[in-house]
Amino acid sequence: MNRSASIKDVASHAGVAVGTVSNVLNYPDRVSPRTKERVQRAIDELGFVRNDAARQLRAGQSRTIGLIVLDVGNPFFTAVARAAEDAAARQGSAVLLGDSGHNAGRESNYIDLFQEQRVQGLLISPVGDVTERLDQLRERGVHTVLVGRLADESKYSSVSVDDDAGGYLAARHLLDTGRRRLAFVGGPASIRQIADRLQGAERAVKEEPDATLEVLDSEGQTVLAGRSMGNRLVDRGRAELPDGIFCANDLLALGVMQSLAMTHQLRIPEDIALIGYDDIDFAVSAVVPLSSIRQPTEELGRTAVELLVEEAESDHPKHRAVIFTPELVVRQSTGAARSAPSAAAEVP
Amino acid sequence: MNRSASIKDVASHAGVAVGTVSNVLNYPDRVSPRTKERVQRAIDELGFVRNDAARQLRAGQSRTIGLIVLDVGNPFFTAVARAAEDAAARQGSAVLLGDSGHNAGRESNYIDLFQEQRVQGLLISPVGDVTERLDQLRERGVHTVLVGRLADESKYSSVSVDDDAGGYLAARHLLDTGRRRLAFVGGPASIRQIADRLQGAERAVKEEPDATLEVLDSEGQTVLAGRSMGNRLVDRGRAELPDGIFCANDLLALGVMQSLAMTHQLRIPEDIALIGYDDIDFAVSAVVPLSSIRQPTEELGRTAVELLVEEAESDHPKHRAVIFTPELVVRQSTGAARSAPSAAAEVP
């Protein structure tokens, strides 16, 4: 079988017209059971598979949605991608996944590719400033939803997570469990998300007159950065130590935890409570299970697709910016046992 | 702009024939500079973007390669995917990435989708037994390369990594650094890769008359499984302990490391050397940086694409099974400092 069978082959093999075969495929009710069965047999015998290129050429649009993420290795994006795929599948579309790897060139290539594919729309976590490209897309009628970044509502729809609220949640939780000398570990402040998380934490601390917040600027957000920050803390006199630490992400928190665990002079959560951000897989299986802030990735992905569909279907594009609130996940590292004794409190 | 501009619009706008526009796009040399310039301006003014559906309808084949992985969240697959993308891009194709999530149903959906898209070929890490589906594909002329699994060479090409060799490497390294009472942590043995790694380790141990290998069957391959295994070890008398542990993957190894670090009676690598498998990101930033076995993911992805192209271009399909050998990555957990003092030996 050199060239795959076309609808025409099926038609002649079944002794019917091409229109009838098409009807069997798309409007089975219009076809009598007898011919339907005959056509079906022809399809099976020839191993016929619809040619999607021809379909979408006729339809003028494909049944796919483009999704460009910053890094497929990042669990945040893989979770979003998976949710987007499910949501798309539910309404008969597929998702084309592109990984820009924080690289504007690759991002641009994917935008071109997806445009040539005539995707129904584009979901994108942009690298830097792409407003120009996106404006161009808008002019060409390609609907776009920004993922994980708040957008100017007059121009685009977007789904994002409220980092300020997340920071507030984390700090508030430390305060609620009796901590008063808080520290924020993270940096650089030039990263929007980190600045927002800090701002939220400050907001919470201001609510308690006797609470303080010390800001510790880390170099990057890696486990190693967290560990060196932890080592600096351990070197301090006990009186100068914070009693609750909020790290801008889980990697930092795990690093801090490592250095405290290694020196064995400070216990978590008795001496210092620790909370991270992102709720990565490793948070649960840390030496002391790490409390964290979970981003609603499933909702992000699902909603992004829904906004896109909504926008594509209405003639008068109305943009919406949906902002999700993250969620507090309490584990042992913030002394859950104190306020709510549970099975999770068993220390190995 | 309601409907996007077609090549016909460009032609009339530039005052030339459609064929000329097509030539500008595909064979610029055939067109005189003057008309080329005129056409180019029309393209820019109308914001013309090629319709890929029409292109591939004419061409009979798309410029995409389908890749179905078991889990996009798994760093192994994301690395393979990235390499495959690069390799594909280098020869003008794009990769459609599908995530089966170890689910045969989703896998089947992607196979259908990719077939309808008339992909140039399929790279797949199959869920369970898909030989039937794949045979069907082969009949329909869709070339397929299996990724990460050795295939019957008479039927398919494949790229895979030699797990036996990896196991040998790991155990040989422990032996070379003076360890004699080795333990293998991992399970269940029903998983092919794990069985192979164990087999390789056994092969190495047999080379040293005075060395022994104890097999510890873990429940799953998670950090928690590793930790509970570690706890069981710590409870043993010192004389009964292994002096070198090879874990079937890095998660297990990190778990074992956690439990040893927590009890602080056994030091790594002085009392027990530890090596994992996969070289995940966290291996570097463990409390004691973890030695590991790295799989050549880039080569896998690149070679998979190359095999596919090779197969698609030759008329007489000749299948090949390419097996890569993994690589030893020495870090502190196996006492690199002993044999080769280096900067990496600095303990914080």
Next chain:
DNA sequence: TCGTAACAATGAAACGATTCAAAAAAGTCG
């Protein structure tokens, strides 16, 4: 000036599915 290469530009045909007006077939009822 003419003949002939060499080069440019043309436009109809083809790819494979869907659509839809029209024709054909099957039912219904007096």
Next chain:
DNA sequence: CGACTTTTTTGAATCGTTTCATTGTTACGA
């Protein structure tokens, strides 16, 4: 049985690109 409605089937037109045989144009030497 004939007039009518309903259901089923038909097949030409269409989507946007590429291909390629054909026609038109230019350049150059005789």
